[in-house]
Amino acid sequence: MADFDFDVLVIGAGPGGYVAAIRAAQLGLKTACAESRETLGGTCLNVGCIPSKAMLHASEYYDAAANGAFAKLGIKVTPELDLDTMHGQRKDAVKQLTGGIEFLFKKNKVEWLKGLGTFTGPNTVKVGDRTVTAKNIVIATGSSVTPLPGVEIDQKVVVDSTGALELPRVPEHMVVIGGGVIGLELGSVWRRLGAKVTCVEFLDQILPGFDGEVRKESNKILKKQGFEFKLGTKVTKVDVNGGKATLTMEPAKGGAAETLEADCVLVSIGRRPNTEGLGLDKIGLQLNQRGQIETDHDFRTKAAGVWAIGDVIPGPMLAHKAEDEGIAVAENIAGLTGIVNHDVIPSVVYTWPEIAGVGLTEEQAKEKGEVKVGKFPMLANSRAKTNHEPDGFVKVIADAKTDRVLGVWCIASVAGTMIAQAAQAMEFGATSEDIAYTCHAHPTHSEAIKEAAMAVAGKPIHI
Numbered sequence: 454m455a456d457f458d459f460d461v462l463v464i465g466a467g468p469g470g471y472v473a474a475i476r477a478a479q480l481g482l483k484t485a486c487a488e489s490r491e492t493l494g495g496t497c498l499n500v501g502c503i504p505s506k507a508m509l510h511a512s513e514y515y516d517a518a519a520n521g522a523f524a525k526l527g528i529k530v531t532p533e534l535d536l537d538t539m540h541g542q543r544k545d546a547v548k549q550l551t552g553g554i555e556f557l558f559k560k561n562k563v564e565w566l567k568g569l570g571t572f573t574g575p576n577t578v579k580v581g582d583r584t585v586t587a588k589n590i591v592i593a594t595g596s597s598v599t600p601l602p603g604v605e606i607d608q609k610v611v612v613d614s615t616g617a618l619e620l621p622r623v624p625e626h627m628v629v630i631g632g633g634v635i636g637l638e639l640g641s642v643w644r645r646l647g648a649k650v651t652c653v654e655f656l657d658q659i660l661p662g663f664d665g666e667v668r669k670e671s672n673k674i675l676k677k678q679g680f681e682f683k684l685g686t687k688v689t690k691v692d693v694n695g696g697k698a699t700l701t702m703e704p705a706k707g708g709a710a711e712t713l714e715a716d717c718v719l720v721s722i723g724r725r726p727n728t729e730g731l732g733l734d735k736i737g738l739q740l741n742q743r744g745q746i747e748t749d750h751d752f753r754t755k756a757a758g759v760w761a762i763g764d765v766i767p768g769p770m771l772a773h774k775a776e777d778e779g780i781a782v783a784e785n786i787a788g789l790t791g792i793v794n795h796d797v798i799p800s801v802v803y804t805w806p807e808i809a810g811v812g813l814t815e816e817q818a819k820e821k822g823e824v825k826v827g828k829f830p831m832l833a834n835s836r837a838k839t840n841h842e843p844d845g846f847v848k849v850i851a852d853a854k855t856d857r858v859l860g861v862w863c864i865a866s867v868a869g870t871m872i873a874q875a876a877q878a879m880e881f882g883a884t885s886e887d888i889a890y891t892c893h894a895h896p897t898h899s900e901a902i903k904e905a906a907m908a909v910a911g912k913p914i915h916i
């Protein structure tokens with residue numbers, strides 16, 4: 454057998470790639486990871502999950518001080534925005550966490566090959582001016598912003614998510630194109646800090662892929678907070694002149710065009726896989742119609758010795774999905790059995806309140822068969838009520854015959870934390886009765902999941 458420089462070479466050091474590299478090294482495989490950015494951690498740590506949550510966390514406190522939520526608790530403050538310090542703590546969080554991955558690479562003896570990785574042939578990749586061979590190569594190159602045809606991103610007036618994290622001042626009017634996760638999270642940041650935010654969404658409702666009732670209720674709550682929504686509307690043009698943007702929009706189904714003025718436009722209409730410049734033709738690998746790399750259940754591609762994980766393959770573009778695939782692919786390469794249950798991947802939108810779900814939506818579940826649904830409003834949850842957090846609900850969807858839980862959806866201040874117990878219950882094949890008879894600590898928001906599970910059998914206590 455040919456000798457290789459490495460047992461495993463991972464291309465891309467995002468949550469998929471860096472986790473795959475660390476686990477491969479932990480399993481005794483000689484591992485390298487190619488990354489073209491100056492820092493490790495990929496989209497998530499550098500320009501995604503982490504910096505967005507740093508801005509969401511800080512702006513949530515600012516908003517609570519400014520909108521009277523603190524005053525309701527007997528804390529009188531008049532907040533003054535220090536945006537430079539807010540950006541500073543965002544940058545600190547990114548620096549510490551990306552540095553942490555560098556430390557973990559050293560600790561686990563993963564070699565970081567700095568530069569862009571390009572296949573030059575089977576088992577061979579050129580990274581910068583070095584060419585290396587590896588028995589197994591994992592493509593974990595992630596994704597980047599989908600451009601809107603005819604709309605040029607200048608990162609000043611027209612920005613993508615990266616530009617929207619770094620705005621040097623609060624815009625007067627921000628228009629968000631796309632009512633998905635990025636639009637709602639980053640729109641929330643700037644709305645809380647004082648911007649008027651209008652969200653233009655092509656579909657007739659925000660948050661595609663989420664449960665229908667959750668989409669409607671989220672829309673209502675965000676509207677109450679000051680978001681303006683133009684649903685069923687498409688942007689056809691953005692003209693920038695003297696630091697101002699004029700958007701031309703028309704109904705998605707066709708009709709008269711209208712214009713809208715803004716001093717900042719965020720383009721957040723989705724992300725697409727990074728495959729350009731990878732040299733996939735050198736290993737005979739083709740993309741599917743959506744530009745993704747297809748794999749089998751073990752994350753093997755059609756090219757021998759080549760595996761792929763994360764945003765570059767089909768499935769939700771989420772950091773935790775990429776991480777779990779990273780562990781699974783390394784274990785499969787090592788001859789173990791690495792599995793990801795793609796039916797139980799939670800999604801969380803970190804707005805206020807948070808919006809979270811796992812498993813099937815009610816619509817999807819009903820397509821598959823008869824279901825029972827239990828709902829519980831956060832208004833009736835003692836902790837949420839005490840904390841002045843009345844918005845939202847929990848919904849548990851169970852199979853009508855077997856009672857097995859098929860999906861759980863929450864809108865609650867800590868929905869992102871609550872959804873973990875639902876995912877765990879589903880992973881263990883729980884019924885709604887199992888959740889209803891599990892003792893939950895009082896007073897916690899999580900009791901709303903127990904009550905929603907009790908409501909599946911028509912017997913909640915507190916409503």
Ligand code: FAD
Pocket residue numbers: 464465466467468469470471487488489490494495496497498500501502503505568569570571593594595596614615635727730731762763764765770771772773774775803
């Ligand atoms: P990436 O993180 O995109 O990493 C791929 C890496 O590969 C990059 O660093 C890139 O530079 C490198 N690379 C690409 N091509 C090459 C090459 N040829 N050679 C060398 N290196 C290469 N997900 C969540 O789960 N929760 C969140 O809260 C969340 N928030 C987000 C907020 C924003 C604003 C954005 C944009 C995304 C967010 N996401 C979130 C999505 C999450 O960031 C991605 O799903 C995740 O980063 C995907 O991981 P990955 O490892 O597949 O790819």
Ligand code: NAI
Pocket residue numbers: 601630631632633634635636638653654655656659660661686687688721722723724769770771800801802803
């Ligand atoms: P998205 O897919 O969530 O939403 C894009 C929205 O834009 C959709 O509602 C779509 O209908 C709409 N749209 C598409 N074309 C349009 C047009 N021409 N005009 C108006 N609307 C249009 O994509 P988004 O928000 O860019 O996020 C990308 C990815 O990043 C998501 O897949 C998400 O999984 C991930 N992400 C995850 C986060 C989290 O887990 N909290 C946070 C941020 C991003």
